[in-house]
Amino acid sequence: MDARERALEVAHHEAGRFLASLTDRPVWPRADVAEMERVFGGPLPEDGEDPASVVATLARDAEPGLVGIPGGRFFGFVIGGTLPAALAADWLVSAWDQNSGSTTMTTAVAALERTAGAWICELLGLPADASVGFVTGAQVSNTVCLATAQHAQLRRVGWDQTRQGLRGAPRVRLVVGEHRHASIDRGARFCGWGSDELVVVPTDDQGRMRPADLAAALEADRGAPAVVCLQAGEVHTGAFDPFEDLLPVARAAGAWVHIDGAFGLWAAASPALRHLVAGTGEADSWTTDAHKTLNVPYDCGMAIVRDAADSIAMLRTAGDYLIYSRMDPWDVTPELSRRGRGVPAWAALRSLGRSGVAALVEGMCENAQRLADGLARIPGVTVVNDVVYTQVMFRLDDDGATRALCAAILAEGTAAMTGADWAGRAVIRCSVSSWVTTADDVALTLEAIRSLVAAR
Structure with missing residues (x-):
């Protein structure tokens, strides 16, 4: 029982620390899977270890390989954040x-x-x-x-x-x-x-x-x-x-x-x-x-x-x-x-109620439109799709430049979005899917993209 309580206390502390870091940490992971395998790999230990120590080590060593999905500027794939009651x-x-x-x-x-x-x-x-x-x-x-x-x-x-x-x-x-x-x-x-x-x-x-x-x-x-x-x-x-x-x-x-x-x-x-x-x-x-x-x-x-x-x-x-x-x-x-x-x-659902679910979905759509409007004002950027819901797709005039911009966005770290192909052309796609995303998150994302486009 004591071992379980200590392990849960460490997990609670480390979870809170991770969530508190989301505003400032790079959204995309800083280490690739090979690096993470080197950290966590090796032969199976002969003897066991205290559970609290295992959890503390896990949290510390996983840090560079974690992606900021629960934060407000993860726009990759179609992945939501996590509401407090659900978590x-x-x-x-x-x-x-x-x-x-x-x-x-x-x-x-x-x-x-x-x-x-x-x-x-x-x-x-x-x-x-x-x-x-x-x-x-x-x-x-x-x-x-x-x-x-x-x-x-x-x-x-x-x-x-x-x-x-x-x-x-x-x-x-x-x-x-x-x-x-x-x-x-x-x-x-x-x-x-x-x-x-x-x-x-x-x-x-x-x-x-x-x-x-x-x-x-x-x-x-x-x-x-x-x-x-x-x-x-x-x-x-x-x-x-x-x-x-x-x-x-x-x-x-x-x-x-x-x-x-x-x-x-x-x-x-x-x-x-x-x-x-x-x-x-x-x-x-x-x-x-x-x-x-x-x-x-x-x-x-x-x-x-x-x-x-x-x-x-x-x-x-x-x-x-x-x-x-x-x-x-x-x-x-x-x-x-x-x-x-x-x-x-x-x-x-219990925490949101009917009105809260409606506000959640509408807020995502409003932020998607805000993102699309801002992207359209960046010289050289074209919004490709009709933004009717939570998805925004944009590109530069050149396929290679579009793919390079996508890689630069992930490396820069302010936001995460993923590349794709649409109608035979390279695009960058964004999915606004998180309750955490605010107008400020959209503004920070747009400023980062504007700077990267200007610097290319």
């Missing part, structure tokens, strides 16, 4: 150490996750009786939803995948947009679809699927079961598919509609932004993350399926030693053993 709840989850697959055994965690799932569906305008499976993130959520969709579509044409497998099964078309996220392709691979099998629908210059093109793609093999993947928040531009126009097209073809809304579905929580996701509630399954827009710690994604029976039919496990209820967490996710990752989501 503290996550510490409790680790201390409680509950295996959260069973509603009979870990009753408190199961109830917290059920409530969080219900609140999320309410905020996002999704069916109140949908199944919500808490998974690691959008990759697993997309995989779970695609697997469930494939199983359900096969069952509707008389093929029992759980008994007959996929060899010899009727073809299920997977219809995707040209600018889908790579996690769709990877999830499709896990489910048995090869890249050559995907039916790819062209998109516009912001990555949005066109209804006429979707209709043409579905008409080409009318009658075959289909799964259509739409997108709420293109990862570069932040654009949203026109759901109210696309859903009727997919429905007319008898398709299952899945919406990848890892960060974009949260627009539904804001009255000012809700128009971006109008119609999404009519789909069959949805992917979203809490460790993005909702700002809970890694990892926390949600696989949401309209009809819980479809989830259970695909995912329910078996074991004569397990205790079953009407629906357990292990019935709607691929895992038997996992931590209570939905508990921080409950804490975040």
Whole structure:
């Protein structure tokens, strides 16, 4: 007990010290992975060490390899910060150490996750009786939803995948947009679809699927079961598919509609932004993350399926030693053993309330627009996308100069953003995803970029 208390005290102190350093420390890590391996590597010690000493050493030696994700100027990938209530709840989850697959055994965690799932569906305008499976993130959520969709579509044409497998099964078309996220392709691979099998629908210059093109793609093999993947928040531009126009097209073809809304579905929580996701509630399954827009710690994604029976039919496990209820967490996710990752989501929602979630999302969008406006005033910088949500994409006239600027931004350390390619050109993309980001953070970021552009 004393060893545990001492170790927790050191961890608490070091966590506070790290969080307090975020304002002034470089956002990008100062040491690469090879350096970190040299620090932490070597042969396994023959004898053990006091737990408090291990934690102190860990915190000290990891310092140069830590990235300032919880701070206000991390704009890389699509990664949120961590709200105070969510962070503290996550510490409790680790201390409680509950295996959260069973509603009979870990009753408190199961109830917290059920409530969080219900609140999320309410905020996002999704069916109140949908199944919500808490998974690691959008990759697993997309995989779970695609697997469930494939199983359900096969069952509707008389093929029992759980008994007959996929060899010899009727073809299920997977219809995707040209600018889908790579996690769709990877999830499709896990489910048995090869890249050559995907039916790819062209998109516009912001990555949005066109209804006429979707209709043409579905008409080409009318009658075959289909799964259509739409997108709420293109990862570069932040654009949203026109759901109210696309859903009727997919429905007319008898398709299952899945919406990848890892960060974009949260627009539904804001009255000012809700128009971006109008119609999404009519789909069959949805992917979203809490460790993005909702700002809970890694990892926390949600696989949401309209009809819980479809989830259970695909995912329910078996074991004569397990205790079953009407629906357990292990019935709607691929895992038997996992931590209570939905508990921080409950804490975040409880701490914010409906109005707080709306303000959180709207604040991110306001800062994204502020960043885009400032970038557009820097000579030589072009903002590439229509900034409708949290994503900002910009470039210089030359691809090489754009990539060099991105590297210089990371080396300079004021902010972190990542490079990409869009329409065959190099770009720098920013995702404003943190509750911590302020107008001052945006101003500091813009001043750093302005200086780097002027000095090139």
